[in-house]
Amino acid sequence: MTQISEPQTITANDLLTGEVVYLTKHGVWAHQHSDAVTFDHPDRAALCLEQVSSRDIAVVGPYLARAKIDHHQAVKPVHFRDAIRATGPSNRFIGKQASPA
Amino acid sequence: MYNYTTFDKDFVATRAAQFRDQVQRRIEGSLTEDEFKPLRLMNGLYLLLHAYMLRVAIPYGTLNSRQMEALADIADRWDKGYAHFSTRQNIQFHWPKLPDVPDILAALAVDNMHAIQTSGACIRAVTADHFAGAAADELADPRPTAELVRQWSTDHPEFAFLPRKFKVAVTGSTQDRAVTKFHDIGLRLVQNKTGMPGYEVLVGGGFGRTPMIGQVLRGFLHQADLLPYLEAILQVYNQIGRRDNKYKARIKITLHEHGLEDIRQRVEENFALQRARFDGADQIILARIESDFTPPAFKTASTSCFGNHLAQNPAFNAFTKTNLHPHKNPDYAIVTVSLKAHGATPGDASSAQMRALADIAKHWSHDELRVSHEQNIVLPHVHKGDLPKVYKALQATGLATANIGLISDLIACPGMDYCDLATARSTNVAQRIALRFDALKQEHAIGPLKIKISGCINACGHHHAGHIGILGLEKAGAESYQITLGGDGSQTAAIGKPTGKGFSTDEIVPAIERLIKAYLAVRHDASEAFLTTFRRLGPAPFKAALYPLKDTHNEL
Numbered sequence: 293m294t295q296i297s298e299p300q301t302i303t304a305n306d307l308l309t310g311e312v313v314y315l316t317k318h319g320v321w322a323h324q325h326s327d328a329v330t331f332d333h334p335d336r337a338a339l340c341l342e343q344v345s346s347r348d349i350a351v352v353g354p355y356l357a358r359a360k361i362d363h364h365q366a367v368k369p370v371h372f373r374d375a376i377r378a379t380g381p382s383n384r385f386i387g388k389q390a391s392p393a
Numbered sequence: 394m395y396n397y398t399t400f401d402k403d404f405v406a407t408r409a410a411q412f413r414d415q416v417q418r419r420i421e422g423s424l425t426e427d428e429f430k431p432l433r434l435m436n437g438l439y440l441l442l443h444a445y446m447l448r449v450a451i452p453y454g455t456l457n458s459r460q461m462e463a464l465a466d467i468a469d470r471w472d473k474g475y476a477h478f479s480t481r482q483n484i485q486f487h488w489p490k491l492p493d494v495p496d497i498l499a500a501l502a503v504d505n506m507h508a509i510q511t512s513g514a515c516i517r518a519v520t521a522d523h524f525a526g527a528a529a530d531e532l533a534d535p536r537p538t539a540e541l542v543r544q545w546s547t548d549h550p551e552f553a554f555l556p557r558k559f560k561v562a563v564t565g566s567t568q569d570r571a572v573t574k575f576h577d578i579g580l581r582l583v584q585n586k587t588g589m590p591g592y593e594v595l596v597g598g599g600f601g602r603t604p605m606i607g608q609v610l611r612g613f614l615h616q617a618d619l620l621p622y623l624e625a626i627l628q629v630y631n632q633i634g635r636r637d638n639k640y641k642a643r644i645k646i647t648l649h650e651h652g653l654e655d656i657r658q659r660v661e662e663n664f665a666l667q668r669a670r671f672d673g674a675d676q677i678i679l680a681r682i683e684s685d686f687t688p689p690a691f692k693t694a695s696t697s698c699f700g701n702h703l704a705q706n707p708a709f710n711a712f713t714k715t716n717l718h719p720h721k722n723p724d725y726a727i728v729t730v731s732l733k734a735h736g737a738t739p740g741d742a743s744s745a746q747m748r749a750l751a752d753i754a755k756h757w758s759h760d761e762l763r764v765s766h767e768q769n770i771v772l773p774h775v776h777k778g779d780l781p782k783v784y785k786a787l788q789a790t791g792l793a794t795a796n797i798g799l800i801s802d803l804i805a806c807p808g809m810d811y812c813d814l815a816t817a818r819s820t821n822v823a824q825r826i827a828l829r830f831d832a833l834k835q836e837h838a839i840g841p842l843k844i845k846i847s848g849c850i851n852a853c854g855h856h857h858a859g860h861i862g863i864l865g866l867e868k869a870g871a872e873s874y875q876i877t878l879g880g881d882g883s884q885t886a887a888i889g890k891p892t893g894k895g896f897s898t899d900e901i902v903p904a905i906e907r908l909i910k911a912y913l914a915v916r917h918d919a920s921e922a923f924l925t926t927f928r929r930l931g932p933a934p935f936k937a938a939l940y941p942l943k944d945t946h947n948e949l
Contacts, residue, residue: 305440305444307419307420307491308420308490308491308492309444309490309491310440310441310443310444310445310488310490310491311443311444312442312443349422352426352440353426353440370870371870372809372870372871372872373442373809376442376809376810376818377442377443380443381443381810381811381820382810382818382820382821383738383810383818383820383821383824384738384741384810386473386488387443388443
């Protein structure tokens, strides 16, 4: 296994609703980024991505997303695109930001 | 308006039923996403950042009140109570769920609508002048031609898998409101020296990462030759258009690589063959279509209350100065309803607003509405005596913003707030610019100005044609906005030129403000519009405003 690097999450869109989902430590898909399991080892992340891509028909387009751990030990997206996916559109309070956590 | 025949109704209903079966197979797992994706795209269904998006065709932007009500019903029943009118004169629902989409398509079919060919490498929904059949400056109504092209191109078996998507626009006016010079094919209705009706045919225009202005392939094409000539162009493109690189697959690149003369020769040779195949049935169909587009029965009534209201109501007066366009009947006006209230998302309308627009059209616009590529709604036939009532009804639903053609009437693609392809947000920038200039109370003093914003290089926000264009990109993990100047989508088409380094999301609104301040300082007087000033002086004073000297030193 390679050395520890930037954490990664696995994210996708739900097949039925299209909603952004995150793989959790229990191997199920959750709607909130805070529930995402983080992978510190790229090889382990890639292997898990391969497994969910080949087996899980409930989601579409799974991919590895960069993450960071903030000073509250919370998992946060790194890229602004992933931040928008995690919260919802910035022009309307209508996505995940409008749903109870 | 065009009335669906039994054939049309059966076709649309059949396609909706086919898609229901395809969705079911996808949900059950017997179709993979790779197998399903081209099927859903053929039915206008995308998967974007947060949800599915269904793009519904509004051919040449024309719809009646019942159709608008049906779209509002869909927004309420299967979406989040609003919809987005796009720069392709279409409507997009940004939150449908996959199992519901077959029901949505079935509901659309009831009111003669569909989502066919709103995506994919095919001939897309035909667009046209949104003032068609109404504008005083119109030579001929482009809608019968647009409808003929729609029928010819719908499910055309030979052109279902072109090298890339293919867009056709039609205008019947010398004032090009259909952006024909930036389409794969632009058709301009003209007459020859003997008064025969026909078309000037432009080919190879487009936005995207390689913007090009269309070139005249045929100066005059007889009306009866339209379909064989289009068939000839599409066959040539289908045969020699590149399929090895999607970024070089549009016909504009084919034209650029082969040259206009080579393409013209190939098309003319093919046209001679195609022409023999057409026996005149298309012209019989065209005649039938034309009968669907006879002008409404315009009423004869007093317009005096219009003049009285102008004097009594300053807000109404301001509205009439920006939001009206001359109608071919002097007692009537064309009303453009702004979907750009300051701070709103360009092109978005709530279901309540859509129903209000349907109601207004039913009572005061001969039951007609148009969607403009500038993301507004047009009431094409309003008697001047009814304008005060229309204005009051628009006010009641937040649709009376008097800003058509001004700085806050900017167009913007959905950008990264929704789009999977986007590299930066665009609606957010649009909202902030509109709010800033509304706060400054300057937009009427600034005068005519078109700002167009795209959230990626694909240019759905038409930034290349913006007097001021804004292109959102990603630079080093952050949003960066590049400004272009001097673009023009009209008959005097021009591609905007980049000014220099991009601006961050915090810098872009102040940069636009500096640009406008520079324009106000150097224009001759208030009658000289931004684009005219830019053409007179060139980019120098504007670049100086965008990049003050200290920034230049920092760069060096």
